[in-house]
Amino acid sequence: MRSRIPILLSALMLSLLLPGTGAAAAAGAAGADRTAADRAEDGRVLAYWTPARIANAKFRDFVRTDSGKMVPHAKPGGGGGGGGVVTGSSWANGGAIQQRSGRIxxxxxxxxxxxxxxxxxxxxxxxxxxxVLTAGHCVYDGADGWSYNFLYLPNFDAQPSYDCNTRADGCWRANLLTAHDDFVPAGFGSNETVRVDYGFARVGLRIAGAGTAELDAATGGYGLNTASVADSVTKWAFGYPAEGKYKGNDLIYCAGPTTADPYGAPTWGVACNMGGGSSGGPWIFGTTDPAVHTTGTLLTSVNSYGYSGVQYMFGPKFNAQTQTVFASATSGTASAGVSVVCAVGTSAPNC
Known part of the structure; x- marks a missing residue:
C-alpha cells in the first residue's frame, strides 16, 4: 500500500527582525480601557518576542503515515499551474483581503x-x-497543549514588520483560544482531527502604539460559509508561506476548483504549492472574482496540510459545528460535545 504523507504546514521564521518592546508600550491609545492585569500580560508578551526569538521561530513540519502516526520532516510538492488554475502567486490587489490576512x-x-x-x-x-481564524494546529497541539504568547499582525504584506509600536495596524494579543472538541486532546493526525483543523483566537484591544482600539474596526472581518458546498467549486486560498521561493512577507494565493482528498480524508483540496508558514490562511468563497472580495465575502476553509510530491493544499470543510466553535470564541463559553475553550493568561496555559 502506498504510504500517505500529508505535510502539516505551520510557520517559518522571517528575516525581518525588529526591536523588542516592553511593558511601557503596552498601555497604547486604549490603555485606560484595559485592566492592570491586561496591561501586564500585554507587556510580558511584547517583551517576550525579541528579535532572537523571532529569528528562531520555525514551522511545524510533519509527515503523516497511513496509520495516522506523526513523524518529523517532509517537504511540500511544487510545480506550475494551467487552465486558469493558480498554484501560488503574489496577491497584487491589496484591499480587504490583504487587510484582513496576517501573520501569527x-x-x-x-x-x-x-x-x-x-x-x-x-x-x-x-x-x-x-x-481571528487560523488552523487548529496553530492553537492546540496533541503533545504540547494550547498555544501561548499568541500575537496577530494584520495586513502583514503592507507592513512586514514585527514592531508593534510602529505598525499602522498594530499587534493584537489573544486572551482566549477555541478549537473543536474532536481536535482536543488528540491534535492533528487522524481523519477525525484533520476534518476539524480550525481554531479561533479572541484578541483584545490593540496592545501597543496608537490607533483603532479594535482589530475588526480597523480591518473589517469575513463571514463564515457553513453551508454545504460541492467539490469542483473554485476557492481562493491565501497565506504567508515562508519556505522555498517564498519569503514570508508576501501574501500568496492559490485558486482553482476543489477536489477530494486522494486518500479518503474528509477534507477538500485546491491546487497549490504554498508551504510552511501558510497554515491557517483563509479560503475564500462567495464570488468568481477574487479582486472584488470585500463586504459579504465568506470563508469556507483554512490551509491545513499537503502531501509530499502532490501539488495541492487541503483543508477542513466548514459546517454548522464551525459556527458553534466560532460562537464559543465570542462568548468565551464552551459548547458540550462541539467546542473547547482555553483562557490564555499565563506563559503556559493549562486548560
Whole structure:
C-alpha cells in the first residue's frame, strides 16, 4: 500500500527582525480601557518576542503515515499551474483581503512558531474584542497543549514588520483560544482531527502604539460559509508561506476548483504549492472574482496540510459545528460535545 504523507504546514521564521518592546508600550491609545492585569500580560508578551526569538521561530513540519502516526520532516510538492488554475502567486490587489490576512506568532511546547490567519466578523466593533481564524494546529497541539504568547499582525504584506509600536495596524494579543472538541486532546493526525483543523483566537484591544482600539474596526472581518458546498467549486486560498521561493512577507494565493482528498480524508483540496508558514490562511468563497472580495465575502476553509510530491493544499470543510466553535470564541463559553475553550493568561496555559 502506498504510504500517505500529508505535510502539516505551520510557520517559518522571517528575516525581518525588529526591536523588542516592553511593558511601557503596552498601555497604547486604549490603555485606560484595559485592566492592570491586561496591561501586564500585554507587556510580558511584547517583551517576550525579541528579535532572537523571532529569528528562531520555525514551522511545524510533519509527515503523516497511513496509520495516522506523526513523524518529523517532509517537504511540500511544487510545480506550475494551467487552465486558469493558480498554484501560488503574489496577491497584487491589496484591499480587504490583504487587510484582513496576517501573520501569527505563538509559542507551544517551549518553542516558537509562526502561522497565518484572518479576521472574522463578530458583529460588533465596540465590544472590546475581535476574532481571528487560523488552523487548529496553530492553537492546540496533541503533545504540547494550547498555544501561548499568541500575537496577530494584520495586513502583514503592507507592513512586514514585527514592531508593534510602529505598525499602522498594530499587534493584537489573544486572551482566549477555541478549537473543536474532536481536535482536543488528540491534535492533528487522524481523519477525525484533520476534518476539524480550525481554531479561533479572541484578541483584545490593540496592545501597543496608537490607533483603532479594535482589530475588526480597523480591518473589517469575513463571514463564515457553513453551508454545504460541492467539490469542483473554485476557492481562493491565501497565506504567508515562508519556505522555498517564498519569503514570508508576501501574501500568496492559490485558486482553482476543489477536489477530494486522494486518500479518503474528509477534507477538500485546491491546487497549490504554498508551504510552511501558510497554515491557517483563509479560503475564500462567495464570488468568481477574487479582486472584488470585500463586504459579504465568506470563508469556507483554512490551509491545513499537503502531501509530499502532490501539488495541492487541503483543508477542513466548514459546517454548522464551525459556527458553534466560532460562537464559543465570542462568548468565551464552551459548547458540550462541539467546542473547547482555553483562557490564555499565563506563559503556559493549562486548560
Amino acid at each position: 506568532l505563538f509559542s507551544s511546547g517551549g518553542s516558537d512558531w509562526i502561522c497565518s490567519g484572518s479576521v472574522v466578523n463578530d458583529s460588533s466593533t465596540s465590544n472590546g474584542y475581535s476574532i
